[in-house]
Amino acid sequence: MKSQEAVKLRNYGDLVDRYDALLGRCFDGGPAGEIDRMPVYHMTLRGDSPAPQRWLLGAGMHGDEPAGHLALLEFLEQDGEKLRGRVDLDVMPCINPWGYEYDRRENSDGIDINRCFEEEALEEVRLCKGLLESERFDLFLEFHEDWEFEGYYLFEVRQEEMNRLGPALIDAIRSHGPIYRHPEVEGFPVMDGVADATPPLLARHGIGSKPLPLWLFHAGVSYHTITSETPSKHWDADTRIATHLSIARNCVELLTPA
């Protein structure tokens, strides 16, 4: 599509400068491929020996959800060094650089990448799968935003034997703003801001492996995923960034007690 009317609102180079600064500190990795001639990064954090947990962190799937990009960067910049040895990290900070620059949910061809993980046709999907499909993570934590609602919610996708994180994460951010009040989101039941999805519900829902967290789940890459969704229209940017940050820090406290 390369939408003619698209207006560039942000500069992906600003994010790249911050990724490169992280690589100069405690992170390894770097550009793992190119989308629309822009580098897509895969960064890792490792201690001297394997940490008790290994997580995948993601943001930037949808370009019009900027608090996710920025919160993930702040988390890595502020907490990265402290986490070395406590949790091993793989980070995919932005798979949709064009969307970030033009404030679009979709990629430059007008495609929602997060509905395409059952296909190999999309470059972004091939890139993610090539990097991740033979890996195994204790947690996949990703940051999104939702413009439609005034309350915060999160998706938790897990094997039934995994302990739930969602209710404690909601309690940790309750003071930031209203929690999502409706009984369902995207066809999943929601209780007090948590859409808790285990295999029987996922089978009934029928969305399959189209979104990245569900592809990771069904491919056995991560049996526990948290998708944090801040209200992009109703909360200011600082609050949304602080909320994602708090979710990340509380995952650390809950899963890797010091």
Ligand SMILES: [Zn+2]
């Ligand atoms: Zn999103």
